[in-house]
Amino acid sequence: MSTRRWPRYFILPLGLLVLWQLWGMTLPARSRAPVPLDVLASAVDLIASGRLPMALLQSLGRVGLGFLVAGSIALVLGLLMGFFRPVERNLDPIIESFRPVAPIALLPLAILWLGTGTPAAVFIVAYAAFFPMIVNTIAGVKGVERRLVQAAQTLGVPQLTILRTVVLPAALPSIFIGVRLAMGLAWMSIIAAELAVGSKGGGGGSGGVGEMMFVFYAYYIELDSIVVCMIAVGLVALAIDHGLRWLQRWLMPWAEQHR
């Protein structure tokens, strides 16, 4: 995308924003419809006061932690399940029967066991992130060219070393697809989890963007601020995905050439 084409990409969204603003100004003053200029004012306020950055950081921290937990388990299990048939036969039924259970459905359990704070939120994130990562890791391992494994075997390299030095790097592109999918889901579930937990916390609850949105909704009915949160959530997700894609290119310069 050249810089000269940027303005054209913005014509439609900007036009829609202007129309939205004009429509909003025809409404009575105490209307609850958020309009762009009010949202902008609210955004400036939320950012300047540090409330939004703090809430985002807290949510991000939970996503990061849950992601790390889920990622490490999914990577180890996925590699073993993809490489050793008996491991897959035994674990696959368990994983596949949990997979359709929505992360939010586990929230009552999470709150009962772990309370309304960070551990429950991390648990929900980890649960949500686990499945796309393990499914893609297994698929990646199974898609590894047999010849590469055989080449290592005929050099006398032991199986577990092959898993680490051949299978893992060869499966990395597929694992990364899982990571990107999981990041989207994790970010989705953290907001949902914080929203739900926030209601129980009664305002002094769990923190994070989700809780902030709940408080704006339940106590102040500030739609402008809720829209700010929504936009912030979307922008952070976009930034994370770009970061992951950059990481992918940096980690796997060879993979780019094969596609």
Place this chain on the structure above:
Amino acid sequence: MSRPAPTGPKLRLDGVRKTFTVPRTGTNVVAVETADLAIEAGEFLTIVGPSGCGKSTILNMLAGLELPTEGTVAMDGRTITGPAAERGMVFQDYALFPWKTVFENVEFGLRYGPHGKGLSTAERRRRVARCVELVGLGGSEQKYPHELSGGMRQRCGIARLVANEPDVLLMDEPFAALDAQTRIILQEELLRIWGETGNRAERRTVVFITHAIDEAVFLSDRVVVMSAHPGRIIEILDVDLPRPRTDATRTRPEFQALSQAIWNLIRDEVYRAATAAGSAGGARG
């Protein structure tokens, strides 16, 4: 590297039969039908035959990547039960690790396998550098496989094999994907690397698979001719051409006569396969 005194053949196939079960249909396909073969230490043996004759299956069994359905495959009298560093392999599609440089590919076996144990990092690097030079890849150490031509990739594959110092070199149609000129050059270089000009006792055992008859005759001490459906050994021929082999070798009447003899053995089958092209399934090579 010292080797035990030669007693009996280096490699031996004893009544080897290999069948596959085709997925879904469940029918049994015979890939190799009762093969007996003894390969001497230091011998350059080539197996030639039309596609589907089971030559690659035999090589995979020698590597330990596949096990025979019946009979035994043995090295130095011990039954082969799986792959090992003493039987290294070069693949038609190179099978280089795309995320590793030429140097790292060549280093791979020594770094992660048993043959590098006891080598210091500096010794290992020296040996790798020597092997990279040996195959003529000096200067390309830091390149990735996708930056190399087919010929250079296979040079890298050969260096990876040689660096690991296996007792037996198994080569599965290593030059099949290369153009004719590159192929001729690599054939001569392979013989040089194998130690054609040196002492006979210093040479490693090579089992080489090809469908190119001239390649088989040019390289080998003996040529095993196989036929397909079912795959079986139909003839074993001695190649009494003097070494080192050169361009002049290819014009000798014995070279031509031997190539013609092999062609006569498999011609009918090749024609049959060619006219039925596309309809034939079954095992590769």
